[in-house]
Amino acid sequence: MTHEQKIHQWLKQNGMRGIKLLQRLVQEPSRREQEGKAQAIILEKCRELGLSIDLWEIGDDSLRNHPNFYCDRTDFKGNPNLVAVLKGAGGGKSLILNGHIDVVPEGNPNDWEDDPFSGTVKDGKVYGRGATDMKGGTVSLLLALETIISLGIKLKGDVIFQSVIEEESGGAGTLASVLRGYHADGAIIPEPTNMKLFPLQQGSMWFRLTVKGKSAHGGTRxxxxSAIELALEVVNQIKLLEQKRNDSLNHPLYENLPIPIPINIGKIESGAWPSSVPDKAIIEGRFGIAPTETMESAQTAMEDCIARLNAEHDWFQKKPIEIEWFGARWLPGKLDLNHSLMETITDSFIKVKGEPPLVEASPWGTDGGYLSNIGGIPVVVFGPGTTEVAHDANEYIEIEKMIEAAEIIALSIVGWCGPMRDNIHGKEAD
Amino acid sequence: MTHEQKIHQWLKQNGMRGIKLLQRLVQEPSRREQEGKAQAIILEKCRELGLSIDLWEIGDDSLRNHPNFYCDRTDFKGNPNLVAVLKGAGGGKSLILNGHIDVVPEGNPNDWEDDPFSGTVKDGKVYGRGATDMKGGTVSLLLALETIISLGIKLKGDVIFQSVIEEESGGAGTLASVLRGYHADGAIIPEPTNMKLFPLQQGSMWFRLTVKGKSAHGGTRxxxxSAIELALEVVNQIKLLEQKRNDSLNHPLYENLPIPIPINIGKIESGAWPSSVPDKAIIEGRFGIAPTETMESAQTAMEDCIARLNAEHDWFQKKPIEIEWFGARWLPGKLDLNHSLMETITDSFIKVKGEPPLVEASPWGTDGGYLSNIGGIPVVVFGPGTTEVAHDANEYIEIEKMIEAAEIIALSIVGWCGPMRDNIHGKEAD
Known part of the structure; x- marks a missing residue:
């Protein structure tokens, strides 16, 4: 039997183990600052697999002083980062497998059919907050490792499994792992891509604009x-900027997207009294960053747009619009479509599915931005689960996809890190 | 000496008494539900003047069940309405003098140079919340009465002085006084018109629009x-409606006003997260009502506009905009420019100032709406104080204007209610 056949067979027989593991993970609500208990389950699994464990609380000075640390969290006590290494024999390429353990809040429990943290299994799906984003993906990673270890396949390169905190709040967990020295020749992040390959990831930053008007009684408005009317003008200018930025993108993966890097106006607040002309408006939004640009150049594009408006608009000359960048940021990510990591995963995909994967650009940032921009590590985002159900009520993952992803990842690990020669012979001869 | 001369002289000698009275009134912060102590000062003054007092707590069933009761206040205990009558000898026209005792909140005390309720006298002005809106006007009324009473001028018609609560919240105090049976042949309300005559008053209602969009991740906006983008379309439609309504107005007093009956968008709130497409927007505003229309027809104009948008707009066909009318309402008011009450006040004005008054339409509703629409009483709004400083920090009134208004009102009382014949002869002979 070939490795492929053995991996397929092992997962066919044992893949369902992943369900129990995922249920336990979902049942620990690992919202921000509550990641500890879910991490303990991952830790237990990594020990069982015999991996070398590195468990630490992030937040040292090297992290806090890093120019790309965009995090308002001060307390990391009791909620550690985890890295678990399957050491290779040497001479092969190393691979990071990165998943985040934090989940977004569950929202209104009444919107859920079951308890948001039930881990209910129904119709081939596991339900609960984090099932798709991205505990299901993490289970695919652990199943892939378990398959390889159980089958006794020896690798040349190291496999570095990471279960990090803080992805949903900007990625301080992964940044900490990069700063702690975890590098590799490639990385896979099984965020919910619905089994597509995402070599490109859109980055993003949050902005806040303060627009100032002049108050008056509504009867003599x-x-x-009106700050509201001024805000409308600003929103229109931002839409023009969005159009200009998107028109100038020409990456093949962006050809079919209506707006590859949107500028989303997410929030507006103005006025306090129906009978008064509002004298202030606050606009908050998300500025999409192209994989082909830097965060700094994106920032400059927006600041130039506002500066031009402040210079050309009679009122804004007197009362300039103020711009702030606040909250979390997600670095964009970019890998050549024909990079060897893309080839390895594509080959594995074809072996399992009998057809090539869809290749797209992600509309959101991932921790891949830190791995590639700060760590210099080639990243592909590929995983089971779908964005449609992430962050929503009744989030779920399809069990079949989770196990299929495990198989493709297991083959990719073997393909990338390289099986030991004697190992090949020994096993292939069975 | 003529009445005019005597009134002028008396006020010249005694008008400064009004300062002390105004200071005491300003020093009692008669915010909503805290009107009692300021009313007690008015009561004391009315007793001193020998008026017949009617002091009562409003809120009986006839008020609460009235179709024009737009009030969310349930507790009127300890904060009474006051009506004090100077009974005439009979055979003359009666006159209501109406002032409100409630003041709007003082806002941030740090925006004030002195304490908001200091009653400080500086440079010929009395400072403090309510000085201009409208305790200063009320002092003009009381000074006018004191002048007439002190000079022993006997009147034919009744003078009905009213110090009401709730004007700033829609006028339940004045509505209560109408329902209690206080009617007259005319009324003067000394709101801050800056010594202009306002025979027309703009009414208003508050509306709330709920616009529904569809949520999505900002990266795939x-x-x-976007409920924000939809809200912008709605705002634009409302501006078109405003233009149409104002274009069709042709009253001479509106010729020079840029927007006689504005629709003010006072507040907008949409979205909760910069990275999400907002699925709901709330717009609140003030709908100006022309003196020449009814509240109902104004309401219909707005509802028709929204209904048309709901019918014609693809998205709103599926998710219609919702409209609510909420909070307080101010009825519009209208008097013929050549009504005899206008003539009386104009004559008095010319006698005091040597030139005719400016005649304008008020951009806001007053309690005059209740007096005229419900009570059928001709109303002119005329008073010292200016709207510019009303509702703002460092509100003040010019003492000279307050006393000048008292003189014009005193002459108007005598002119309207008619001095007794013997009285005329007796006094004019002095």
């Missing part, structure tokens, strides 16, 4: 200057 | 429908 012409004596004031 | 084209998969959602």
């Amino acid at each position: 012409y004596e004031g200057v | 084209y998969e959602g429908v």
Whole structure:
């Protein structure tokens, strides 16, 4: 039997173990600052697999002083990062397998059919917050490792499994692992891509604009200057900027997307009293960053747009729009479509599915931005689960996809890290 | 000496008494539900003047069940309405003098140079919340009465002085006084008109629009429908409606106003997260009502506009905009420019100032709406103080204007209610 056949067979017989593991992970609500108990389950599994464990609380000075640390969390006590290494024999390429353990809040429990943290299994799906984003993906990683270890396949390169905190809040967990020295020749992040390969990831930053008008009584509203009307002008200018930025993108993966790097106006607040002309408006939004640009150049594009408006607009000359960048940021990511890591995963995909994977650009940032931009590590985002159900009520993952992803990842590990020669012979001869 | 001369002289000698009275009134912060102590000062003054007092707590069933009771206040205990009558000898026209005792909140005390309720006298002005809106006007009324009473001028018609609560919240105090049976042949309300005559008053109602979009991740914002963008379309439609309504107005007093009956968008709130497409927007505003229309027809104009948008707009066909009318309402008011009450006040004005008054339409509703629409009483709004400083920090009134208004009102009382014949002869002979 070939490795492929053995991996397929092992997962066919044992893949369902992943369900129990995923249920236990979902049942620990690992919201921000509550990641500890779910990490303990991962730790237990990694020990069982015999991996070398590195468990630590992030937040040292090297992290906090890093220019790309965009994090408002101060307390990391009791909620560690975890890295578990399957050491290779040497002479092969290393691979990071990165998953985040934190989940977004569950929202209104009444919107859920079952308890948000039930881990209920129904119709071939596991339900609960984090099932798809991305505990299901993490289970695929652990199943892939378990398959390889159980089958006794020896690798040349190291496999570095990471279960990090803080992805949903900007990625400080993965940044900490990069700064701790974890590098590799490639990385796979099984975020919910619905089994597509995402070599490109859109980055993003949050902005806040403060627009100032002039108050007046609503009955003589012409004596004031409405911050709401000014805000509308600003929003229109931002839409023009969005159009200009997107028109100038020409990556093949962006050909079919209506707006590859959107500028989303997510929030507007203005006025306090129906009978008054509002004198201030706050606009908050998400600025999409192209994989082909830097965060700094994206920032400059937006600041230039606002500066031009401040220079050309009569009112804004007197009361300039203020811009702030606040909250979390997600670095964009970019890998050549024909990079060897893409080839390895594509080959594995074809072996399992009998057809090539869809290749797309992700509309959101991932921790891959830190791995590639700060760590210099080639990254492909590929995983089971779908974005449609992530962050929503009744989040679920299809069990079949989770196990299929495990198989493709196991083959990719073997293909990338390289099986030991004697190992090949020994096993292939069975 | 003529009445005019005597009134002028008396006020010249005694008008400064009004300062002390105004200071005491300003020093009692008669915010909503805290009107009692300021009313007690008015009561004391009315007793001193020998008026017949009617002091009562409003809120009986006839008020609460009235179709024009737009009030969310349930507790009127300890904060009474006050009506004090100077009974005439009979055979003359009666006159209501109406002032409200409630003041709007003082806002941030740090925005004030002195304490908001200091009653400080500086440079010929009395400072403090309510000085201009409208305790200063009320002092003009009381000074006018004191002048007439002190000079022993006997009147034919009744003078009905009213110090009401709730004007700033829609006028339940004045509505209660109408329902209690206080009617007259005319009324003067000394709101801050800056010594202009306002025979027309703009009414208003508050509306709330709920606009529904479709949520999506900001990175794929084209998969959602932004409630903010929809709200902008709605705002534009409302501006068209405003233009149409104002274009069709042709009252001479509106010729020079840029927007006689504005629709003010006072507040907008949409979205909760920069990275999400917002699925709901709430717009709140003030709908100006022309003196020449009814509240109902104004309401219909707005509802028709929204209904048309709901019928014609693809998205709103599926998710219609919802409209609510909420909070307080102010009825519009209208008096013929050549009504005899206008003539009386104009004559008095010319006698005091040597030139005719400016005549304008008020951009806001007053309790005059209740007096005229419900009570059928001709109303002119005329008073010292200016709207510019009302509702703002460092509110003040010019003492000279307050006393000048008292003189014009005193002459108007005598002119309207008619001095007794013997009284005329007796006094004019002095």
